[in-house]
Amino acid sequence: MGNKSSMQLQQEEIDEIQKETGFSHNQIVRLFSRFTSLDKNNNGFLSREDFLRIPELAINPLGDRIVHSFFLESNEETVxxxxxxxxxxxxxxTKSNESKNKLNTREEKLKFAFKMYDLDSDEKISRDELLAVLHMMVGDNISEDQLNSIADRTITEADEDGDSMISFVEFKKVMERVDVEQKMSIRFLN
Structure with a gap:
């Protein structure tokens, strides 16, 4: 898949992606088409700039964080x-009859959400990180005092070990009653 002459998906690649992700054959083919339309250099890779050309990400207040998430696992400048x-x-x-090793389990969705807040990737969400993400989400629609109050209250309620930060374990506990499976799902057409 690296160079222009190999920009076709092979059946074994489809099978491997299907097994790893749970997407159907048709979904993979459609998403490959979308991927190649974003790949302006026709080199089999997307850069941050390629992602930022997606209108929905460009207008999303967390668009930069979402784009960043695509690069967390690769540690590269392209995906x-x-x-x-x-x-x-x-x-x-998430479907109840799915294998538990899929990437769309509740645990994986929570890890992904946690990383949206963990700006410095130190496995903890600090008050400053929480405040920064709140700023991204609401902009100037809420006063600075209100944002500080929300951040302080969130840290106080979630922090069980007294370090003034939220660990992943604490984050999971706070999210116990949230329907993450539903809220972090996009319907992909077959």
Whole structure:
């Protein structure tokens, strides 16, 4: 999949992606088409700029964080199709009869959400990180005092070990009653 002459999906690649992500054959083919339409350099990779050309991401207040999430696992400046599909798989609706090793389990969805807030990737959400994400989400629609109050209250309610930060375990506990499976799902057409 690296160079222009190999920009066709092979059946074994489809089978591997299907097994790893749970997407259907048709969904993979459609998403490959979308991927290649975003790949302006026709090199089999997407850059951050390619993602930012997606109108829905460009207007989303967390668009930069969402785009950043595609690059967390690759530690590179580009993302290939398989990496692209791995991130999208976290947004597939969860089905009760699915294997538990899929990327769209509740645990994986929560890890993904946690990383949206963990700006410095230190496995903890600090008050400043929480405040920064709140700023991204609401902009100037809420006063600075209100945002500070929300951040303080959230840290106080979630922090069980007294370190003034939210760990993933604490985050999971706070999210126990949230229907993450539903809220973090995108319907992909077959």
């Amino acid at each position: 290939n199709f398989k990496q692209f599909m791995s991130v999208l798989a976290r947004f597939r609706p």
